[in-house]
Structure formats: structure tokens, C-alpha cells
Amino acid sequence: MDYFGLNREQNFFEKLKQGLGEYKKQGLSVKFYDKDLFKPDDYHKHDIVIYKWNNALAVIEFKKHSQRTIFDPFNFSLDNESALARFEIVVTPNDTVFVNDKYKKNEDFNELSFDQLIQTIANPDPIKFGELEKLKIKNVFLELQEELFSDNIVLRRFINQKEFTDCLSLKDNSFSCYFEDSRTGISEFENQFFIALLGKFEDNQICRYTTINTIFSMLNYMSFRMNGLVGMNDKSEVNYVDTYLKGFEKPLIDEHHSRISALNRRYITSCTSIKKKDDLTMWRLYADDSQGVCLTFSVNTKKTNDHVLIQKVRYADKNGKHPELEYLLAVQNRISNALGFSFQFRKLGIWKHFFKAYEYEIEDEVRLMVIDDDKIPKIKTDWVLTFTHTILNPIIDFQLNSSVFPIQLKEIMLGPKCPEQEINKVQLEEMLRQKRKHIRENNKDSSKSKIDSKLDKINIELSSIKHYR
Template sequence: MSIIIPDTEDIEKLQKRFSEALGDEYQVEMYTEVSSSFFFSKKNVFDLVIFRNNIPFVGIEYKGFARSIHIGLKPEWFYSKFQEVNLRYGIYYFGKENQFYLWTKGEYRFQVFDFASIINAIKQDVPVGERLCVDELAVEILGCLPDSIDEVELHNNLDKLFVEGNIIFNDSTGDIEFKRNIEDSFFKALLPQMNVSKVCRYTSLNNLFLLLEGRHHCLCSLTCMNDIGETSYADNWLGYGAYAETYTTIKDNNNSYILSCCASNKIDDLTMWRLYGQNAMGTCLVYDVKEEFIDNDSFFFAPISYGQSENKHEELDFIRKILRWKKNGWKFKFNRWHIWKHFFKSYLFKDEQEIRLLYIRSEKSDIERKWIMDSSNSIASSLCLFEIGNSNFPLSLSSAIIGPKCPQQASNIAQFNYMNVQQEVFPFKRWNKAITASKINDYR
């Protein structure tokens, strides 16, 4: 494909177009040299230069069609010419495509603009063009949904979020954002949909003992999960990288605590006993969900989204496409990603069907925290301890089941029930009915 080289007449037409659109406040000159301010050591000539208050403001290069292919691959080859002479903006115009590629000082990439938006960006001195109306924005963002996601209900639930009042446009940065509660609704819509009033959690027999002895709900930080990619899976999928050793990420992970549960249909389930209940020697704790205390401020509660395969996670692909979307300099930004990224996991763990309680501990929190050396993974980890009587905790213990392979099962059940009478952890009508035996009898 041949390169289209503009002649003087082409550049004169573009000069006239800019001059008429910008008005008298700006001067548009052809074949003008611009010098860097550092002792005029660097000089570059541009096809057009836009002056504001007699100061070079925008450099414009009129290029052929073929070179536009490379501007996204090697943007530094193109913006360096503007950067060297300290221009505020630089524009490459590809005539046959009628596309304007705008570079802004301090940036390392170009954004594609139409002519009206490029004029608006120059006049407003902001790197964005005209705003999209909310309906147009909805079409653009929902257009990022992978073709394999054809759920009408999901599409409708997302579409309902795009109304005036839910969207924030930041003219100074070019960011489009949801309001905080709307962003939470966006991420929840991408997770499995279910009404949950009761959940269960499989754990070791020793953890049941510690629960009764200490009278605390114990939430472990993200750092000692059995999935070694737990803290970085979603970030890696989007291309953010794991940032595993940065202080900020380590701090965030040690202030993010989870209680891994599953739906009530998994209560006393043999597969769950084998995988998560100490090979059927542990316990299954049963909780009632108190929805009124799931505030999406400190506590977040939702089912986990698992990938469809090792190389496929449709919901994360959708989020990634949104973050790569740009229109007239506008781009979408998620402010709550640092929270909701913890509700996406590898397909390798899909059998667990986790429903997760996530607690984000603030610096002002008075909830007790302690450190342990995790016995399963040999990782130093912090724990958050919520007193059983803490009325704001969104899960309420209702009962416990002792695994079918528990040593001295009958004696342990009696002892734990008596202990519960003293400690008042589980509710009971009869002293020996709060903690019971598994109904599975044929597993050894």
C-alpha cells in the first residue's frame, strides 16, 4: 500500500480548516520551525503550528495512510518530535482516513479524535473532545461485551445503570466514572446471580475449637489463601501485573480479609468434606446471612466468578475491553476495582463454588488484629477477629456439623456442645443439638 504524501495544497486546506474552526484567538502557520526552550538547542519543523498568545501550542504533521498503522505500535517514534520542543499538544493527521491522532504533553500514547473533538480539546485545553450522551456511552460500553455473553438479563441489568446522574465526566482528565454505588452494582451484575440467606464453611476441627474458645469470627488475610495466584489473578488478566512485592499492595492485601463460604446446598457434602473439611475430619459451620449489614463499605458479600477455561474468563475480558476503550479522548475508569477484583478466580477452583465475605479494614478500625504463621502454607499472615456478640457482623452462626471421619466423633460432639453451653457461640434449644454429626456414613 503506497504512502500518500500531501502536497502544499493539502496542507493549505487543512490550515484553513483549523483557522476557521479556532477563530482569531489562534494563529495557524505553515512549515514553521519550533525551538526547545533549553537554549534553543533543538529545532523541529512542522507542517502546521498553532500559536496561542504568540506561543507555539500545537504541532501538526500531515502524513500518509500507511504510517497510521505504526502509530499505535511505536508511539514514541511519533510523539518524540513534539516532546523535544516542549509543545503542549501534537497531532498527526492521516488524510485518507480522516483521522486525527492527538498526543498530550506528559503522555506516552496517542488518542484518536474526530475534527470537532480535536478543536474542542485545543480550545478547552483539555485532552478530550465532546462528551458522549449517556445512551451513546451505553452502546459503546455494552458493545465491549464478548459475543459469547448473550444473556439478556445481564445486558438489561447493565443497561439500567447508564442513566443521567449515575455517570461522572471529568473534563480535566478525560475519565468517565460510575458513582460509587453504581460501580458496585456494575461489578455485582457480572458475578453469579443468586439469593443467599444461608451459607456454610468447611474448616478444620481445631478451628471449631478456637471459635468456641475465643468467641471470635476469624477472617484470614488474602495472603494465605490456598490459591497462590489469589491476590493477582484478576490484575494479571487485565494486564496490570501482580505488583506482588510493592509495599502498597502488601498493605492492601493485609487489610483485606475473607471468609470463604459456599451455598447451603453444599452443607454436609462429601466432595466439600474431602476438599476443604480436613478430609472429612473437620467441621462444616453453618451461617445465616444478615443482608442489612452488607454495606459495600467495609463488608462485601457475593459469589465468585470463575473463568471458563485456562485462557477464557469472559467477565474479565469484558472489563479489559472497557479499560482499553477510548472515544474522543474519553476513557472509562473504575475506582472500586481494588475491591471487586477479589471476586474473580481461576477456573481451576470452580468446583468450590465459593461465596465470599470480604472485609476491608480501615486504618481507624478498632477490630482486633493478630499475626500467625499459617500452618497450611507456612506464610506469615494477619487475622481479623470479630467478637461473636458483634451485632454488625453480617453472618450469624446457626450450627456446626462434625465430619464423618472425625476421630472420636461422638465424644467430640458431646464436648463441643458442652463447651458451647458455657461459651454461648451457637444458638440452641437443647444443649446437645447445636453441633451434630454428619449424615454421611459410608466414607472411610
């Protein structure tokens, strides 16, 4: 049985492999069904993707119905991710091949013979990418900044600098333009673009609400624990921006293992702005119904980089819209319409973790994110079972108040309903004295590894809220 044309599609795949075989040195390869390019609810399992090195060059769909003898382009659509491929190819039930070269914006799908298809894929018309195209791209960024963020003077200045066009790049084997420069870390051009778009984080203090058990463990083990992104309280958070931009959610079970590994190297600590310090609503929601603590940290942004970020979370408006994400979408659409090729934000995979739904706006969250690359000394990594959702999740422990870490614990405030509030204040102060003494004695002993933790300026305070019991 030729189930949904599977045999026909398999035969076409083999024919393509043979036809493109002589072009292997040009980086051409063919894969039968690449689910990473399609929606979870739209897996065709018979589609073919042609690659130029590691970039999708063409996507192929087989029509399964024959109501029309001629291909109707309005019945053919691919998701946003496949827009990175230059060619859209459709094979009808009678094996007629239609090809759309998206770079030729004003042309429709053309019917080609198989030999013509091979030649079109192997020898596509070169893409023009010079100063004129770069200027058009810059103008798209500027026009949309004026339309959507007219009050963001920092973003306008950033786009207007000469370096903007100098950092635009389009490789011969790619159908997408992107930012590229020789710098690394947070100073890399695209990271600076996102900072200009989202706003530079300049607060010198943040606070975090948590349980008294957490602060006890932090001081007892001299550690600062961060939790893996996958096990956050909002389970939709992992794919929130991807879902927003593409219009569908791709379950983790459908992800490639390399993406799962990458996600599990991303660790999050959720804090809030200092103006939320000693706030009854925050005590009730995030500190064990006011029985916990509010920790105040000083912030040193000079210790951040593209693997250690502190940024305020951006929330959607009441209608579920993010102006910043709408800006990115509009940039991609206008560049595609104007120039034929796509634009790719390659650092979005990092910055997308600073967006959340409107319902969480009350948190006023400031997020510390660490992507573990072994550059920051850590005490350990391990796995735990989360309490809220019973999800297996990685954790990472850093030295508390280490000189290389961007936040330093400066104050512990005991909540309005904290058990034995005054006694625990005294005991915390005594615990800190003994810990400081232990650090001094340990660091005098040359045979021991030094403890890089400064605990000499941590104050213990009580909440000023007296009427919540």
C-alpha cells in the same frame, strides 16, 4: 559514559521541569521514571511521566536505537495502564520529539519542537463531554450486554435507567470517564453496576469446611477469625484479575508500599454454597481429610456494604476466559475507540477479589471479604505465619455471632472421620451451654462490657456419610 542515553534523558527531564515550571498552579508536574505505569519486565528506568494533579497526562519514552531516522509508531507500545495518559511522547536518539494526542483518534504522531511540546501539554484542546458523549457511552454498555450477556435482563435494565448517564463523569484534569454519584457504601452506583453484572447474592445460608481446632478456638475465644488476602492458599490470587486484564503479573515486591498496606487491610473467609453441605469431596479437600467440621452460617445481606461483601466467586471457563472481565475490557476498548478518552472502573479494586481460575471451580466458593475501616468492632488484629506457604500474614478477629456481622453460626457438623465423633458432639453441646451461661451472667453485670454474641440456636450434627474411613 552516557549509559543508554541516561544523561540525555536526565537533561531532557530537567528541561521539561523548567519548561513546565510556570504551569505548577495548573497542577502540572514531572517525574523521572514512574515504574507504576510499566510492566515489571519492561522497566525502562529512563521514562518520564507528566502529571496533571494526580492523573498521568503524558508518558515519554526515549528511543535507544537509531536504525530509523524517523519514528516508527508500530515499534512503540505502552501497557494498558498507561492508556489513562492522554499524550504519548517519543524522543528519538537525535532528540526529535513525536507526540500522539490520543483524543485526536485519526491523527498520527506529529513532530513538534520543544516549545510546541510545552504548549501542547500545558494547553491541550478541551475534551467534549456532554449528553451526546454520555449517550454514546451508554450505547457501548448496552451493545456489549446484548453481545455477551443477552440473558442478563437485570444488567440491561440497570444500564437503561436514566440515572446511568447522570452518573457518568469526566473531570477536566482526567483523561478517563467513570461513574460518580453522591451515595456511599454498597448503594453507590458503580457498586450496583457490579452487582447487576455479577448477580445479587441472595442465599440465606452458606457453609464452611475447616478443622476441629478452628471451631474449638472460635467457641473458646468467642471469635471469628479472618485471614489477610496475601496469605491465601492460591498465591497468584492477589494479582489474578490484574494479570488477566493486563496480560502480565506485577510482583508484590514491585508494588508501592501504599498498595501493600491496602492489600493487608483486606481479609477473606472462604465458604461454599449450602448445596455443598456434607459433601465427601469437600470433606476430603478442606476439612483435614474429613476429620474436621462443616459449619453452617445464616446470612443477613442487610449487614453488607462496600467494606463488608458476600459474593459468589466467578470462575473462568475451560479456555481460561471470564465473560464478565471480557465485558469490562470490551467496554474500555470501544469507548476509547469511539471517543478518544478512556473509561475507568474505579470499584474494580474491590470486586476483583471475586474471580478465580477454572481449576478451583469445584469449590463453588462463596467469599466473605472485609476491608478493615474500623467501622465493625473487632477483638484484635495481629500477624501470623501461614501453615501452607509460610507467609507472614495479618489476621483479624471479630466477635462470634455479633449482631453487626453478616453471618451467624447456626450448625456444627462433625466430619465422617472426626476423632471420637459422638463424644465430641456431646462435649460441644456442653461447651455451648456453658458459654451461653457465661454470656448471660456477664451481661447482667453492669460493670462489665457486654458480650454481643448469640449462641442459643447452634445445633451440633454428625455427618451422614458412613462409609469413608
